[in-house]
Amino acid sequence: DAGVTQSPTHLIKTRGQHVTLRCSPISGHKSVSWYQQVLGQGPQFIFQYYEKEERGRGNFPDRFSARQFPNYSSELNVNALLLGDSALYLCASSLNVGLLDEQYFGPGTRLTVT
Amino acid sequence: ILNVEQSPQSLHVQEGDSTNFTCSFPSSNFYALHWYRWETAKSPEALFVMTLNGDEKKKGRISATLNTKEGYSYLYIKGSQPEDSATYLCARHNDYKLSFGAGTTVTVRA
Numbered sequence: 092d093a094g095v096t097q098s099p100t101h102l103i104k105t106r107g108q109h110v111t112l113r114c115s116p117i118s119g120h121k122s123v124s125w126y127q128q129v130l131g132q133g134p135q136f137i138f139q140y141y142e143k144e145e146r147g148r149g150n151f152p153d154r155f156s157a158r159q160f161p162n163y164s165s166e167l168n169v170n171a172l173l174l175g176d177s178a179l180y181l182c183a184s185s186l187n188v189g190l191l192d193e194q195y196f197g198p199g200t201r202l203t204v205t
Numbered sequence: 206i207l208n209v210e211q212s213p214q215s216l217h218v219q220e221g222d223s224t225n226f227t228c229s230f231p232s233s234n235f236y237a238l239h240w241y242r243w244e245t246a247k248s249p250e251a252l253f254v255m256t257l258n259g260d261e262k263k264k265g266r267i268s269a270t271l272n273t274k275e276g277y278s279y280l281y282i283k284g285s286q287p288e289d290s291a292t293y294l295c296a297r298h299n300d301y302k303l304s305f306g307a308g309t310t311v312t313v314r315a
Contacts, residue, residue, distance in 0.1 A: 124302070133209070133308055194239075198247065
């Protein structure tokens with residue numbers, strides 16, 4: 092069975108541009124979460140979606156937005172890119188949102204903003 | 206403690222030796238603690254999820270303990286092998302999100 096997939100793998104953008112990152116969860120998983128990982132730090136929570144509804148949002152500016160589609164795939168959008176947005180963006184899926192529901196991570200999208 | 210903290214930041218261990226490292230977290234309103242192993246160029250892999258004070262989990266040569274009253278968890282690697290080289294992340298489950306520590310990077314020397 093396929094794991095969590097993310098596209099693209101790598102991306103280079105210029106300051107001020109917009110970017111869309113995509114995530115396909117494990118089949119049957121209804122929840123998708125997004126994390127940003129900067130070198131030297133642990134992943135930071137951005138969003139969680141469950142059954143196509145936003146369930147939680149981390150401490151990120153409004154330039155960051157996301158959505159979940161009827162097939163449970165998800166997009167993360169970042170507008171007006173800043174140099175500080177350069178990071179690895181991880182997507183994780185889980186069956187549900189209970190305490191014991193493991194989050195399974197994709198390989199990430201490496202975003203470089205120049 | 207306000208955030209999830211891991212120590213040490215990195216460690217080197219000789220093949221065959223055992224090692225352990227710590228995850229500290231806020232003990233109030235505790236729900237669950239997750240451990241992940243993250244090898245270079247791969248996805249983070251779930252190791253354990255623990256919820257109860259005194260929980261002990263084991264997977265092969267890796268085990269973990271949980272103390273929710275004082276807010277810490279230990280991860281142990283017994284008889285380290287080169288394939289154990291990775292960054293080990295712990296994360297506190299806060300309702301809908303995981304709050305991660307910065308990780309402990311383990312390098313096993315042959």
